[in-house]
Structures are given as C-alpha cells and as structure tokens.
Amino acid sequence: MPQPHKRHLLTKIILLGGLFAGLVYFFHPEVGGVSLLIDGQPVAEPLFRLAAIPLLLAVVAVVGVLVLIALFGAGMLMFFAVLACSVLGVFLLAPYSWPILLLFGLMLLAMSWRSGGER
DSSP states (O other): OOOOOOSSHHHHHHHHHHHHHHHHHHHOTTTTOOOOEETTEEOOOHHHHHHHHHHHHHHHHHHHHHHHHHHTTOHHHHHHHHHHHHHHHHHHHOTTOHHHHHHHHHHHHHHHOOOTTOO
C-alpha cells in the first residue's frame, strides 16, 4: 500500500525554524552585541575576533552539509559515519584502556542483536 506523500513538510520545517530563530534573536537580551569570551572574560583583541569568523563559518558549513544529508534521507549513513568516528576516537584516545573498548564492543553487540523470529 503506497504511503501518502508529504509535499509541504520541508517548507513547514524551514518556515517554523526561521520563525523560531527570529523570535529567539529578537527577544534575546544581548541582541546585536557580539562578544568573544575566553575563560568568562570578554576579549578586546581584534585578532581574536577575526580568528573567530572562519571558525564560525566552518561550523555553519558543516551543519549545513549535515542538514542537506539528513533532508536527502541518508540518516543511516550519518549514523554509521558518527559510529565510525566515535570508534576511531576511542581507538586514538584510549588505545590501552581495554575495559572501555570491551564495553564499547559489548554495546555494539547488544544494539545489533536480533532474535531469529523478528523482521
């Protein structure tokens, strides 16, 4: 049986997200005041502010790519990519900590375990 196609879902999501972001921006108490904080102290050095701009643009670009991938329906691909990055992080950060690796492996085994009658 074919499922009904949700034609305007993407438009609704974008409009509601824009409305929510606009309301948060306009009602935030520090709107218009961009400040960079390091250890809770404001930074007045212009070079630090200049260095924050490429980082912000890189983060926005990564989030944009992830949103596009999710909208194209590659959720399982994103899940496995995050899983591979986390496994790589565990192997790089704790190569000699075998209990962490054992727990991680047991968790993967438990998540992928399926009973024979289930489909």
